[in-house]
Amino acid sequence: MKLIPDITDEKLISLYKQMWLIRLFDEKLEQFFAEGSMHGTTHLTVGQEATAVGACAVLRDEDKITSTHRGHGHSIAKGARVDKMMAEMFGKITGYCKGKGGSMHIADLERGNLGANGIVGGGIPLAVGSALTAQMKELDYVTVCFFGDGATNEGSFHEAVNMASIWDLPVVFFCENNHYGMSSPVSELVNIEHIANRAGAYGIPGVIIDGNDMIEVVNATYQATERALRGEGPTLIEAKTYRWKGHSKSDAMTYRTRKEEEAWRAKDPIIRLEKVLVEEGIFTKEKAIAVRQEAYQEIEDAVEFAKNSPMPPVDELRTDVYA
């Protein structure tokens, strides 16, 4: 394990726990949707935990992120409370958005999470705007902008990355390439091997990493954020990963093979980190189980909290439209 930024063992263990929180949170949702007890839809992060956790590991509270429709991982990694997230999923007044936003709009401005986004590519210009604020106000923060492989075909990606580049803005473009959009393989919709190669169109560095290796994610993001904070401009990171579950609540997954899925499941990013941490003597196998158990309990408590929370009163309908 070659970890470039200074990270304590304690922090490493907490990152491991975050990965479990993400997985267990989303598996819980999967269960609720399967039983039909949850309204709306959701996009599960399961299998991609290392990107969110690794990237946010190097961020401070004052650093910002923008997230996507597949955003629960980013929220948790940026320090959101799972109980308030779960409450939001249930449309409760105690949720992050008082039940008005739901899965695709969880935001936690206090912790620098500028919000999930239901519009593919929609968050990219927002991240650049956040970076512009940092530059104009000379504030010492960096913005990490998450998006999927599919989002890089939106015009908003192109326009926003170009703008960030010409203005040397402190932003990191973090592409979670899970190899598919909703159903379309990236290989059919992009005629180049690596999304990171698109960096060349904007004169910024493009970096390809193993998105299932949390340590590599930490290192790459650290270098990119440091570069950004030095005023040298944006970086495009492409992290190769895979979503284990369907795109959203209903997906027969006819567009990929069970075999491919199995191969990726074998690259489980949590198990992988666990192995490293055990090998490096950062924790024991028993401690790992205990940490996982803690995460499990937190999610159970979150569900409890959410279920016991009240619905928003109907007069909430008309509030919050204008500031």
Added chain:
Amino acid sequence: MKLIPDITDEKLISLYKQMWLIRLFDEKLEQFFAEGSMHGTTHLTVGQEATAVGACAVLRDEDKITSTHRGHGHSIAKGARVDKMMAEMFGKITGYCKGKGGSMHIADLERGNLGANGIVGGGIPLAVGSALTAQMKELDYVTVCFFGDGATNEGSFHEAVNMASIWDLPVVFFCENNHYGMSSPVSELVNIEHIANRAGAYGIPGVIIDGNDMIEVVNATYQATERALRGEGPTLIEAKTYRWKGHSKSDAMTYRTRKEEEAWRAKDPIIRLEKVLVEEGIFTKEKAIAVRQEAYQEIEDAVEFAKNSPMPPVDELRTDVYA
């Protein structure tokens, strides 16, 4: 002179004449706008004649182009009649658009000109759509898509080029890099040296050429169109050139130096072609003058035609909205 496609001497002379037609047409407009005798606005091609003429030189009637706000050159090069163009500029019923379109919407569908466009980048997806038709109907035509350097920062450029690439569509993306948008130097708005480098983001060839050298334009376009017609997909050509005049009818040109302008005027594409043709013995200096005089007379006749043509009756207001 190394001319790759077969082009007769006669044709070369007619291309030379086209360049004059373009310059004289636009200089005439400049005069009308200066006197205040023309409604609306316009964008002059003067100085950029070689790109339009060179690119269209390798096209047949069945081949298509999409053009831009700076589109008179493309129209003439694709075979439009200058009298009907001039009539359009005067808003006359005999104009290409019956006076309803004006400078920015001249189209000549019969000759494969799918139209100028007032939206920067707006024509790029249209060109890709035209190429899609060719592919789906298995028609043997190619579409050349003109746009400026500034247009490559629009999302429409990104989305459309990507789509053309993944589907191997028979289209040539022809960027007339005249080094400025309306006033902004391309070097400030793009963080790479050559627009052609953007081709790498889509896995297509990018070619940089001297846009003031008509012969080079012919050759590069020929190779790209042949490639497209072979089914090998699009090419991005970047032709470096310069507009001599202001962006549109009112432009103090505070954003560039007179010295820079002079340097580019010295690279006059028409004089340059003339020299080559004389050197190669394709025509004599005297013949050149006679050809230019012919062009001059055609423009005078066009003005005559336009001025004598009737205005559209008011009931034209409500026709042509729906097919």
Added chain:
Amino acid sequence: MRELTYLEAVREAMSQEMRKNDDVFLMGEDIGVYGGGFGVTKGMVEEFGDKRIRNTPISEAAIAGVAVGSALTGMRPIIELQFSDFITIAMDQLVNQAAKIRYMYGGKGKVPLVLRTPSGSGTGAAAQHSQSLEAWVAHIPGLKVVQPSTAYDVKGLLKTAIDDDNPVIFYEHKLLYKQKGEVPEEPYSIPFGKADIKRKGTDVTIVATAMMVHKALEAADQLEKEGIHVEVVDPRTLIPLDEKTIIESVIRTRHLIVVHEAVKRGGIGGEIASMVAESEAFHHLAAPIKRLGGAAVPIPFNEELEKAAVPQVVDIVEAVREVLVGGMVVR
């Protein structure tokens, strides 16, 4: 007669046209093996192949613009946007290109394209996936706008849309996809600009669109029990709008309520109400025209709030009572 769901009727209309005419093809995100966001195109790539059922990148502007370019050069594209909210990304190509090309070119060229897209709330998809923005496109000369409310209508109107030589924005309602109705197997056309009186009545005219047609019908059922006879008029196409049928209905019933799901403020209801008020029907009105529409809020996620954001059956019932009472009292 055979029953189909609204969704199946959409698919059948497209498939039948595609079998007949090679120029018709589909473009959209995930419309291949996945069958599109709502499953409308399921099975079509197997029949027609991936050249005619074109799976696109997530590039709404290019999807629209490429469709315009292909339409202008001889194809008849049908494009699917996964949610109608994403039309925000394609507006330039629809409004500045598709709608205006023929006019700008002085009557040359045509752009026969259909943009199909699901709109409306009710699925808990929240503010960015639940809008009803048909008023925007209805404001744009050069576009036609369709909002079918039944399986029968959707099939016949879609055929007309595909056959039309102009750009047509075709709104499907998410909540209607699973609704069943009688649908003939053979292709048929429902002309644009022909409203359908979904229920005859004598006391009050409700002009309702899309999902609201069904809410209005439910309200009418309830009111019937009180002896109030509601006429429900479904314009089916906003552009062209069948002003005649609406006006005649209002002249007969002397009362008008317009109901749509879109936000009331600036919604198409203002156009319909004003059109009637400017017509001869004005002089027959026994009460002010009433509009019902969505609250001026983004659509919230929470299920109860989401319902409260758009007109419900009780709101319509109440509006009818109000209009009738108001009318009797004041005029």
Added chain:
Amino acid sequence: MRELTYLEAVREAMSQEMRKNDDVFLMGEDIGVYGGGFGVTKGMVEEFGDKRIRNTPISEAAIAGVAVGSALTGMRPIIELQFSDFITIAMDQLVNQAAKIRYMYGGKGKVPLVLRTPSGSGTGAAAQHSQSLEAWVAHIPGLKVVQPSTAYDVKGLLKTAIDDDNPVIFYEHKLLYKQKGEVPEEPYSIPFGKADIKRKGTDVTIVATAMMVHKALEAADQLEKEGIHVEVVDPRTLIPLDEKTIIESVIRTRHLIVVHEAVKRGGIGGEIASMVAESEAFHHLAAPIKRLGGAAVPIPFNEELEKAAVPQVVDIVEAVREVLVGGMVVR
């Protein structure tokens, strides 16, 4: 008092706010040395530097989206779109992000941005550079919409827009840029939602917006000679709309004409007319409400056709006569 042109008043409002508040900055295409498409920002880069007068690439979606992101994190961006027609490219960021963020986040965050853009026809710029699309944004909860018609109003309303914590779409009219009027030097605010009665009258109320305010005033001058006293109400802001002033005026004059340049079909006139018809003013109306608006055509290039596409003074005069006669005869 000192006179300024409308254009200078816009520039002064921005400059004064920028001097006071470092958070205010400008983004747009060619707004640096070129001074913007219409010269509004001329001289500003020299005073404020190119960090605060940010020349952008031709990327309308990013201009809007970056503004939203910067507003959400503490800046107060003003963005300029060269022509209001280009809002078609920025709609997603305005409608799905700017307008909805605060609501979707349950009341957290705010997006104080101003989008300034010239709209309207009359310069021969043809169909893609002459539209009036304010009805679109007025339909979207979360946005505010301003249409100033005088140099005085534009300065005061722009200050209010910049001070507002919400996204504001601020329409300037191209043909008004050179119009002069008295404008105080010191900064002042004109509250949103306060209509201005531009001319008092007793016989008929004309609600007119932007350029049409001036056409209505001209029409009123002509009609005055015939003894017809026209009241001209300028709402100034469409969202929020000063319903009260409009309703009270109509109650006084008993006649209402709504005039805007935007296409009549689906324009904001339908909203205003219906709002009045739904109000107590309905019972005071002596004639049907009349709307005047643009023809349902793209704006043509030819000068005469271009004029014919939007309401002119004679149309307004005629409409007043028609409404008054109609009123007297039929009711």
